[in-house]
Amino acid sequence: MILPKFTGSREEQARCLAKAMVGMYYEEMEEARESGYVGGRTAGLEALERFRVQGYAGTRNNLKGNVSRLSFYIRHGVLGIREVAESVQKRLGKSYDAIKFWQELGWRQFWRHLYGLWGDGIYEDREAPKVPLGNGAEEELPAEIVEGRTGLVCMDETVRELVETGYIHNHARMWFASFVVHFRKLGWKAGERFFYRHLLDGDPASNALSWQWVASTFSHRAYLFNRENIQENGGKEWCERCTAKCPFDATYPELERRLFSK
């Protein structure tokens, strides 16, 4: 069946598409909205031109840092991975910032290589976990988590941004994944599905294997974070608004004792 190219504003086109493809997406038709991030190569090239790599290495872990936000264009081949790397080289030359950025692009190529080797095996534990995990039986994450109602402002705001925009910063992905897998002892597969549903850059290999990296089924150790890390890289405003008893307010040895003692 031919799908027409709709005319009008993005909002109008989204309404037409939602009607044409009813039953093929997660939301109810009335709730279907476009993201603020615009698809297509024209928008991708504009975003690439805007990206300046200076400061990338020093600030990329911060939610307000100088990250490229090109991942959704690269994931769908709207921008070529080599094209992006060469654009940075051509415009801005080789620098410590550029090398760090290229290394992050390299991760994508790494995940792609493993996907070619393992296929759907990316959805199975690649190694025995290095720490005690939950039984992983959940099909979906609990409603309070996916609806942003845990009371933990940092996690609820992360979910809100993900669902509203289809994008969150990589560090926020790591915090959320660690919260799900280690603090809540839920299975990484349910978390993986939640991210895959919403991320505009949702890529089977990058997503599933990054969850496994956090869980320690494809890494040497489990990834943990604490309140200090959130405050340093996420800003203090989340914590200032939060009235919950913070499960992350501890040193790493304390957290390891609390979460990983059998």
Next chain:
Amino acid sequence: MKTGVWLHGDSLSKRDPALRNYPEARSVFVFDRPFLEKAGLSFKRIFFLYECAVEAAEEMRVGETVEEVVDWMKEQGVEKLAVTESPSPRWREMVERLRQKVEVKVVPAEGMVTVPEGYPVKRFTPFWKDLGREWS
């Protein structure tokens, strides 16, 4: 022999390697109904793909991908299909099914580095040390 290009979700722009190999070719993108009905993706993802496909492909279709591509080829009078390679098992299965019906030329995807055939599984750090020298 007239060639058409099938664009998919891993290579959805005018810069698609298959399209660059066949610049005169007509192109199609298919929203795979069986996959989407099962996957439960957010509408934002679907609309993002739509915006990419609007710019990249001459025609967009909805349905079972192999059937839609073959129908499209017949309608366009296209005899041979070119497509960019993907590591996805679903893509491989579709290419196998297409090959039972039409001639398919697979074009290598663009990489930042070349991973040699048979390169073993390693962690990222040794992988990048071995292969990422151009970018280090």
